[in-house]
Amino acid sequence: MIEKFELRWILSFQAVYEHLSFKLAAERLHLPTSNVSRHVALLEQQLNLRLLERTTRKMVPTTAGKQLYRSIRPLTQAMDDALEEVSLYGDSLAGHLKIIMPDLPILAEVLADFCLQHPQIQLSCDTQLDPTEGLLEGFDLVLRFGRGPLEDSGWVAREILRWPSCVVAAPQLLDRHTLPRSLDELSKAPCITSLSVLQGMPWRFKGDQIIQVRSSYKVNSGHMAKAAALKGLGFAILPVHACQADIDSGSLIKIDLTCEPADLVLYALYSGRNYPLVRVKAFLEHLRLKLH
Secondary structure (H helix, E strand, O other): OHHHOOHHHHHHHHHHHHHOOHHHHHHHHOOOHHHHHHHHHHHHHHHOOOOEEEOOOOEEEOHHHHHHHHHHHHHHHHHHHHHHHHHHHOOOOOEEEEEEEOOOHHHHHHHHHHHHHOOOEEEEEEEOOOOOHHHHOOOOEEEEEEEOOOOOOOEEEEEEEEEOEEEEEOHHHHHHOOOOOOHHHHHOOEEEEOOOOOOOOOEEEOOOEEEOOEEEEEOOOHHHHHHHHHOOOOEEEEEHHHHHHHHHHOOOEEEOOOOOEOOEEEEEEEEOOOOOOHHHHHHHHHHHHHHO
């Protein structure tokens, strides 16, 4: 029986059923509305069943339409997944991949490894920690760090890695400054902050708490912030994994406050299409496998 039907008829019916609108279904399928309407009519004609009741005001699926949708939805999803998998892992992955990312050794290794596996990929990579909004145009993917809620933009954000963080200080700093126990006390102490990334000066804590801190040492590098903290130049927020050995050795002291700093998160951002490009999805999957 299946040979009597065309896949496009079924896909058009599914889209109309989900939107209850020929116009919206046509926009989703990138087809003229007349084509979608004809596909549904041909499906109904071949089945000799009414699947959708149409009036001038609304559209309602019939019992047969509901039954057909429930039956075909898992099948079309399985087909879509199979095609995605083939395109993701097949030999035909090619094209120009344009990325902005931090200049970190681990990310450099991951990126080089990906291009080695897919020699048809042409790479253009710019290394920046805090690219401006206008600069993002023309790029397929941006990897950037963040703490707390991201600012609204036209980009889709996907979390790649999350690092719990803590406030630390060197013993020699605590010899000169009172040990802070609250966020208010911390705001009056000398701190090491970012120059431009992570929303600049404010320090973000869990529970959407934000404090303004005093800083005469601003850097856009976690390594530089840690080096300054070890020298006693100020209190710093660092990922726990990056300073645990120094805490264990006593070179840094973890400061217990009334609440914890917001986690440091590596985000992947891609343009606001409903779905990213196949090469972008392939790289994100490669990145996930390598970093976890």
